Amino acid sequence: MTSKKKEKYAQILDAAQKVIAENGYHGSQVSRIAKEAGVADGTIYLYFKNKEDILISLFQDRLGDLVDMINASIRETRTADEAIRKICEIHFTQLEQNVDMAYVTQIELRQSSLDLRKAIGLAVKPYIELIEHILEKGISEQTFRPDLDVKLTRLLLFGAMDEVVTSWLISGRKYSLSGQVDKTVDFFLRGLK
Missing domain, CATH: 1.10.10.60 (Homeodomain-like)
Structure with missing residues (x-):
């Protein structure tokens, strides 16, 4: 292009x-x-092609940018703990700074047809895989429990962040989303160790 x-x-x-x-x-x-x-x-x-294609492309583009930003940031981290913190910081900060993106990625995904949600799920896959790699790194560096079910845990982490953002939107953004990072990461790390 x-x-x-x-x-x-x-x-x-x-x-x-x-x-x-x-x-x-x-x-x-x-x-x-x-x-x-x-x-x-x-x-x-x-x-x-159509409106569905626009929405799918929007997810691919915006989540792709988010994954690129996270990848660049976690290259500077030394441990899996630090990488988990970076993911959460960037996720919450970016969506707090771009409320339109937060509404589209959080609310619209849940209201779309099954086929559309499946297509959007493919756009989310690189993000889920990124979390998986960090979990594997944490296990290999013996920071995270060796008995973690990595496939399940990656979804739990992503889903928890997703729910925190959705609740923030539904509440009318009455509090700081980025202000939730420390408590969220503390919760994650307690479960991972």
């Missing part, structure tokens, strides 16, 4: 994130996304 096409693609995804966060997936028309992006309706279809 040329840089101009990449820019237009990102512009459409930004608009989709805003429109879906404000109106919900089912209440968001492609024409509204196009208007928010400042493009003609037909332009959307040069980049995406």
